[in-house]
Amino acid sequence: MVVTDELSLVFAALADPTRRAILERLAEGEATVQQLAEPFAMTQQAVSKHLKVLEKARLISRTRSAQARHCALEGERLAEAGGWIERHRALWAGRHDRLGEYLERL
Numbered sequence: 001m002v003v004t005d006e007l008s009l010v011f012a013a014l015a016d017p018t019r020r021a022i023l024e025r026l027a028e029g030e031a032t033v034q035q036l037a038e039p040f041a042m043t044q045q046a047v048s049k050h051l052k053v054l055e056k057a058r059l060i061s062r063t064r065s066a067q068a069r070h071c072a073l074e075g076e077r078l079a080e081a082g083g084w085i086e087r088h089r090a091l092w093a094g095r096h097d098r099l100g101e102y103l104e105r106l
Contacts, residue, residue: 001105006057006077007084009058009078010057010059010077012053013053013057014059016050016053018050019050020042021039021040022036022047022051023073026072031066032070033069036071057077059073059074059078060074061074075092
């Protein structure tokens with residue numbers, strides 16, 4: 001499946017626990033690829049693949065200085081995804097409340 005919708009890219013990126021852990025680490029501040037790879041039992045190359053997915057979803061940005069590549073969290077995309085979830089949560093909660101009222105009347 002080819003994902004082109006920007007919100008779908010975000011949710012696809014968030015679906016992986018390793019990528020979520022990377023985002024949690026970046027919420028504390030900028031880090032190098034090497035620093036991000038340290039807590040995982042995987043190669044830097046494998047972590048780089050995860051970073052590419054996060055970068056494509058525009059959840060992180062990467063810069064290069066000297067020999068190191070630095071990564072930073074881009075919170076705007078997370079806020080957009082959170083807003084989508086919140087709008088739909090409110091809709092679903094309202095439907096759930098109406099269902100409960102209907103069942104009580106039965």
